[in-house]
Amino acid sequence: MSAEIEKILEEFDHDQRNLIHILHHVQARYAYIPPQTISYIARHLKISESEIYGVLTFYKGFSLEPRGKHLVTVCTGTACHVRGAPRIVDELERKFDIEVTETTKDKLFTLETVNCVGACALGPIVVVDGEYHGQMKISKVDKLIEKYKPAKENKSKS
Ligand code: FES
Numbered sequence: 001m002s003a004e005i006e007k008i009l010e011e012f013d014h015d016q017r018n019l020i021h022i023l024h025h026v027q028a029r030y031a032y033i034p035p036q037t038i039s040y041i042a043r044h045l046k047i048s049e050s051e052i053y054g055v056l057t058f059y060k061g062f063s064l065e066p067r068g069k070h071l072v073t074v075c076t077g078t079a080c081h082v083r084g085a086p087r088i089v090d091e092l093e094r095k096f097d098i099e100v101t102e103t104t105k106d107k108l109f110t111l112e113t114v115n116c117v118g119a120c121a122l123g124p125i126v127v128v129d130g131e132y133h134g135q136m137k138i139s140k141v142d143k144l145i146e147k148y149k150p151a152k153e154n155k156s157k158s
Pocket residue numbers: 075076077078079080081115116117118119120121123124125
């Protein structure tokens with residue numbers, strides 16, 4: 001990992017304002033911020049590790065935990081909430097057998113919620129890997145999940 005993180009850091013000078021960009025690159029590479037990368041970043045930018053953890057805690061988009069292959073985010077902002085987002089969250093938790101912020105055992109899905117993704121008229125909205133799925137209904141959840149499962153996944157377990 002050290003060679004990989006060094007390579008990412010080479011793209012940036014030592015300006016502390018690069019922190020967010022660097023974190024985005026690291027997360028894009030590993031799908032989360034591996035804790036062992038923090039000391040490299042701190043050294044590169046000449047800032048403390050606690051400053052970096054402060055930023056990571058502040059910005060919800062960064063994760064210190066490994067995430068699943070697909071990030072499923074349910075909008076629970078007011079407009080989506082009144083149109084049934086909580087029921088969509090419940091259904092996804094049940095299907096995935098996890099709670100919000102957790103990752104499925106097969107590491108395929110991580111479930112999160114967010115407050116408004118700016119497309120209220122289409123609510124309730126579920127965003128998967130940045131792709132918006134509007135007017136979501138419980139009856140559509142199965143189909144949505146299947147779309148992101150590997151083709152060879154066995155669907156007929158009961
Ligand atoms: S409340 Fe869900 S998109 Fe605005």
